[in-house]
Amino acid sequence: MKSLFRSSLCALAAAALLGSFVAQSQSGHKLPEIKYQEFKLPNGLQVLTHEDHRLPLVAVDLWYHVGPLNEKPGRTGFAHLFEHMMFEGSKYVGEKAHIKYVQSAGATDVNGTTDFDRTNYFETMPSNQLELAMWLESDRMGFLMEGLDRVKLTNQRDVVRNERRQGEGRPYDVADEAAFHLLFPKGHPYYGSVIGSHADVESARIADVRDFHQQFYTPNNATIVIAGDFDPAMLKSLLEKYFGPIPKGPAVEAVNVQTPPITSQKRETITDTVKLPRLSVSWLTPKAFTPDSYSIDTAIHALGGGKASRLDEALVIKGQTAQSVSCNNGTYALTGITSCDITAKPGVKLEDLEASFWAELGKLQKDGPTAEEVQASKALSLTEKITGLQRLGGFGGVADMLNYYNQYTGNPGFLPKDVALTDAVTAASTKAAAVKYLTKDSAVVVYCVPGEKKLEDVPRSPADTDANVKLVNPYTPEFEASQDWRKTKPAPGPAPALHLPVPTQFKLDNGLTVLLVEDHSLPVLSASLVSRAGSENNPAGKSGLATLVSEVMGDGTASRDLAKLAGDQEKIGTHIGTGSGLESGTISMSLLTYNSAEGMDLLADVAQHPAFRADDVDRRKKQRLIRIGQETDSVQSMATRVGPKLVFGDSPYGQPGNGTAETVESFTGSDLSSFYASHYGPSDSALILSGDITRAEAEKLAKTYFGKWNATTAPPVVIPAPPAPQPTHIVIIDKPGAPQTALYAYGLGVPVSSPDSDTLDLVNYTLGGAFGSRINMNLREVHGYTYGARSGFSEYRSGGAFYAGALVRTNVTAEAAKEMMGEIKNFPDKPSTDEELAAAKESLIRSLPGRFETNFAIASALSNIFVYSRPLDYYSNLPRKYEEVTQADIASAAKKYLHADQLVIVTAGDKSKIEQGLKNAGLGPVETRDISGKLIQ
Structure with missing residues (x-):
């Protein structure tokens, strides 16, 4: 238990240690200098800070020094289970409110993760919401026990076990866990999955979980990093205010575990x-x-x-x-x-x-x-x-x-x-x-x-588990009274100005568009060549061609075979990625600026001189055919292949990006060369440069490496109208033995040019686009059916799709389908409340800077400006567009575009266990189809 005394509000450690790290590689290039301050609060909380005023963002990254390393045999998965419990609600924040607060404030990179040696929680906030982050993180550090009960524990046991089932449903997951069981003896901290076994997670009891928190989730067993746009004096004051009163916890003993060597295979x-x-x-x-x-x-x-x-x-x-x-x-x-x-x-x-x-x-x-x-x-x-280091928070960022x-x-x-x-x-x-x-x-x-997938699932605990356990408040009444000020959610500071990227544009004589965003904070450059060469251009009967073309383009050029091309990239520290979506093909790389010339030479070579060698084409075709066959390994892959087909039919929007076995088998080298010649050329492409490069340098690189590119591309294709939507019905794709069902509803959406596009962003945020959305809170947090559920509108040049879904427990497939469809059906009659709309606006607007932390993210966003012929100031105008959306707009768009009576509900899972429930669900007729979408009588 925590110490039952009131800690005094002491000053921060008088001598804050100023540190910095500056490195120089063997190549002689000076690397970035990152300055940080380090100090401790009197209760033992270690604090690291780093100032960076590039963007109006601040990253808060809190690491507790606890993981499976600290777990006891029979209690595996406790650290990970507790990661989930920390989002369930603490005394002053309220039940399941944490994630809603951070997302509605415009946070990005919000998550909690567990690894063998540590558990971390992080969010990147608009800088005026720093105090909100301090309030939230301190409340769940110091006051989680008051909000932690058996109902929340039962729910999160279900959620965690769904997460484990999600892993178990992936190909080879059971073999990965078997390897760990051989690497380590039973009882070793690394023996099992970080998630824990079904039996251990299900055996977690409220007293165990509360004791775990009191032992390890203490200020003296944690380090908090704050990186970004903050005032140091104000930050120290906030740390003292919010974390200072939390009592120091018991000492955490160092783990002394010996890992026995393996001396015999x-x-x-x-x-x-x-x-x-x-x-x-x-x-x-x-x-x-x-x-x-x-x-x-x-x-x-x-x-x-x-x-x-x-x-x-x-x-x-x-x-x-x-x-x-x-x-x-x-x-x-x-x-x-x-x-x-x-x-x-x-x-x-x-x-x-x-x-x-x-x-x-x-x-x-x-x-x-x-x-x-x-x-x-x-x-x-x-x-x-x-x-x-381009990112303040998230995985691999400065704080991390x-x-x-x-x-x-x-x-x-x-x-x-x-x-x-x-x-x-x-x-x-x-x-x-x-x-x-x-x-x-x-x-x-x-x-x-x-063969058979052998799993060790266990039943849920009885409904009255822990019903008679008396929960004891960890603090004295006097201490609790002294903390009543925490009941008030802190108000945000003045909203910082949003400076969103507006690229500079120029064109080469051959028609190539160049988009440039300069950022000289780090010696990093991202470059992308985007062409309107997506799958929508596939000839009839040639689905999968565009994506195969992009794969083979990365395998060699006229002067570089696969080995040389790969070696030339890696020796300058980069990988050139080639990929194709529905409406574009992209060739991209990120590298350190002093390698820009060599990198651009490689990028241009891939773009202008792909070899399409017979050996590469043949090998890629064989790999693709095998990957198509492997899609039945995953229920999610099965559902996402069939769903669009049933909505769009033979339209390119209904065809799988990988193609089919029949189409891929038919491809010839000339098919690939012809597609490339017809759809990759300077007049229908854009070179996007973002990072440590000036306008003059960008012009020189573009002219040097792309100025002589000459090619004529075919005119845009005309996408046929989709078939008329059918009344809502259910499709089952059978995968015997699947531990989960992939449950997805598909229907028609809107094109990217729709005047209602921005309104639908706000509609979907509330419906299923955020963790705190109605669909996710229902399926995950209320019922424990899934690890996560969401919805979205996929917008294409000439059409679009609506989808909603999740991976759900097999035995609740019908119940989950009814709850999901109920949320979709009810939304037009009960659209976003004033509070929900305000939260959606704040989230979408204030999270925009976080979408442009890296040069690669900026380049990816700018590719949409080119592909969809958007104005250069598209992103800088988004805040105004979101602000202008009214309640009436939300209600109108919901009625116009959410058609619960015109959706196909695709369920990929064990038919023998889900069919009868789905037939009884009252959601429409039930039919069975194979992975190609063909009806099985």
């Missing part, structure tokens, strides 16, 4: 409802921030981390015995975990695949990595670190980095040492680490083969 075969078998090999490797962990990073990059890594080259590209290869190295407080997953092609034996794997690893151990492989690993690592370094090294300013340790890696150290740690004897090998 461990093996297991797991069955799962998958199409393809998969080989996984894992090892225990050095823990976080040890010198050898950096060498393992480089070894794994060379082995299976790069696009043309050794395993990719041997198994995916040349041998074509593997569908995919993925290798990674995760590092934690107790150990590192290094693994490679290799999915076999149909007909390939895992034994043969494993033999090839050990052969490639043996070559790396014998000869070591090449100088190019070492350089690429270092360059990619450096780019990742620096580009992450300070907390991450502090958690594992005790030094928030560890960046220069981190860079130095990366730079210290050599070919010799990489070879030595591979020989020492990646051995056959120390490996865990898991075969995952098609």
